Amino acid sequence: MKTFPSSFPHVVVVGAGFGGLRAARRLAGLPVRVTVIDRNNYHLFQPLLYQVASAGLSAGDIAFPVRSALRRQRNAGFLLAEVQQVDLTNRRLLTSAGEVEYDFLILAVGGQTHFFGQESLARHAFGLKTLADADGIRNHVLSLFERASHESDPQRRAAMLTFVVAGGGPSGVETAGALAELIRLGLSRDFPNLDVSGSRVVLLEAADHLLPAMPPDLQAAAEKVLRAKGVEVRLGARVDAYDGQVIELANGEKLPARTLIWAAGIRAVELVQNLPVEHGTGGRVRVLPTLQLPGFPEVFVIGDAALLEDERGKPLPMVAPVAMQQADTAVENLGRLLRGQPLQPFHYRDPGMLATIGRNQAVAQIGRLHLRGFIAWLMWVVVHVFQLIGIRNRLVVMINWVWDYFLYERALRLIQSPPSTSRLSGQEAPQAR
């Protein structure tokens, strides 16, 4: 692990997502040494994960090495490790790379897919939270088209070409829209002899409207655009079980489909659920208004892992702006602790909401302003592309988009095998083709 020349207090930031990376960078201004720990060596730009799943972008376009992001910051180092346990009493972490002691801890570990304890879903449905999820979905969808192209049984073929997304939040809406366009604009040309019109993209939402956090007019607009793109929107539809072949809905209906993408819930990771403190819905840790862990003033919890209510008593949403603003407040309060000043409570400044539906439509709510259509989509592009860390990523993402937009030539429709490993490379070597 990196050692620093000073005897400054050691701040450990767990998680290199939006919250963790922002906190690490802000800590550059304090007299501390910083270690960022993540189980991946990259920061993942989660809002564009659905683009990797739908073959629009490749992993390298939305993932950025943490070490590059921290390179110019003298007081920060990185440790690639999985944190297995937080020992709050002794102020240390048990990790896959050994023990790490801390003076201050910022927990920014994010969330994971929540299958609500339904074992059949956890086993057969895809989550959409990690690069492995996204690569898996892309491989799976493209492989099904290949298999369907020489499947003679019409019922089996129909099930192969039925792609179901559960969850009508921004992630589910974006994924369903992107899949519909991948099929309609991309795969229909790749498979001229396959009746692609037999394929379906179905979006299931348990409530009676999409995008629950959006105002009703934009909810309706999103639904209309999705339907126009060929997505079957099913409201009031709750998934009971899935065996990899047939989705069972709560009303008894059976939907044969080889693909279920689960975008219907996020919960805290086990590391957070196991903390010996009070938890709220989804296993999130209830924090003080200062973002400190009750009873442990040296520990801050931010982002999806933390549960805090807004002025109206509503839990803050699990979105990037909350995590990033909380990073600012946590670092500010950490500095105040060092200087012996009183801490400040967190106040969320809501920047609004954006959800894109395919490559030229979106809905956006910014304060009282409601936008839809192409204008909202342009705003979405600008906001997301410029949020991406690193000019190089921005350039490649923009070229991919421009290319996509004009030619719909998705050269990323690759079905990739898992990487060889040292131990297995010989066994996995090509045997024949």
Place this chain on the structure above:
Amino acid sequence: MKTFPSSFPHVVVVGAGFGGLRAARRLAGLPVRVTVIDRNNYHLFQPLLYQVASAGLSAGDIAFPVRSALRRQRNAGFLLAEVQQVDLTNRRLLTSAGEVEYDFLILAVGGQTHFFGQESLARHAFGLKTLADADGIRNHVLSLFERASHESDPQRRAAMLTFVVAGGGPSGVETAGALAELIRLGLSRDFPNLDVSGSRVVLLEAADHLLPAMPPDLQAAAEKVLRAKGVEVRLGARVDAYDGQVIELANGEKLPARTLIWAAGIRAVELVQNLPVEHGTGGRVRVLPTLQLPGFPEVFVIGDAALLEDERGKPLPMVAPVAMQQADTAVENLGRLLRGQPLQPFHYRDPGMLATIGRNQAVAQIGRLHLRGFIAWLMWVVVHVFQLIGIRNRLVVMINWVWDYFLYERALRLIQSPPSTSRLSGQEAPQAR
């Protein structure tokens, strides 16, 4: 499988590499229906595979979907399948997607890594023939740097940072040069507290010179450039065994290293080795000068799978230009068969040889012209970039290179987990971090 409106003869092309894809495209002009079969849905631009292994390019930059390449060709379809057996007598293929009958067959299945029967190598060394190999090497090398950054034992750390490439042909030379630059220019900045000068890139070659097919002055030039880039070139060094920890050389020397990349041999794939005909070195099939399989005039074998001597009795090399020129001759002869004309023998027009050594040096031999240094590298860039199929790939590859060249900001240094699979996605979901 694609069905065609005509009752034209069915030509099956197995393999979508340089030879197979070229043959398929040339067949556009003949009154036949064409099916290309490959176990991957993409054409792999193998000459740049070492760039993916050394984190310079991503998979999407060097792989291009076969269906996109064939989209405008009315008489051609694609089948994603692994060919398990060629039934020459009944003119049919047994594949993972069922039986496929043919009237004419073009076998262009390429080669695979040849470990010369050394089980320990096959088990512990990386080949460099597939995208999975390249992704595996990149993950492995970057992970070793991460582990070395918190390894306290100096001997273990040294073994982690010793990267050995076996084989002094173009592939080995390019890989060793690219790894040395990745470490010296990229990782040294990512790991400021790790003594990167303790890392080694070792190139082992059994003969007493590199690049055996090159003239002696270029062999010497390549060796000099590699050494200047920090590669330890060891000539007359033959690998006996490798257990994943220590490489044993034929002279008894032991070289502790966690990484061995095997670029020392290519042989025919099992499908070709199992054909009931005469085989040459490396299991290649001995073909007639017309590229037909002896006794089976409807079967052509081209590229790495085929063995044919040049005018001086030397076997033609296993390189892309041979495969592509043989594709032209095979299709020409297939057309002559259809028209009842006499067939023509294959003549190889040697376009010369190119090998790059890092990002600004190369050696090239074109007829009597011998080039080295930056000029040769520029030629290498132009030749390879413009050979890439598809404008999009070209654009992205060029941007990556320009970026690399000026800033050495390798944003692709990602350690990626294997993609989730439908069955396992739940189990592979994040458990903690």
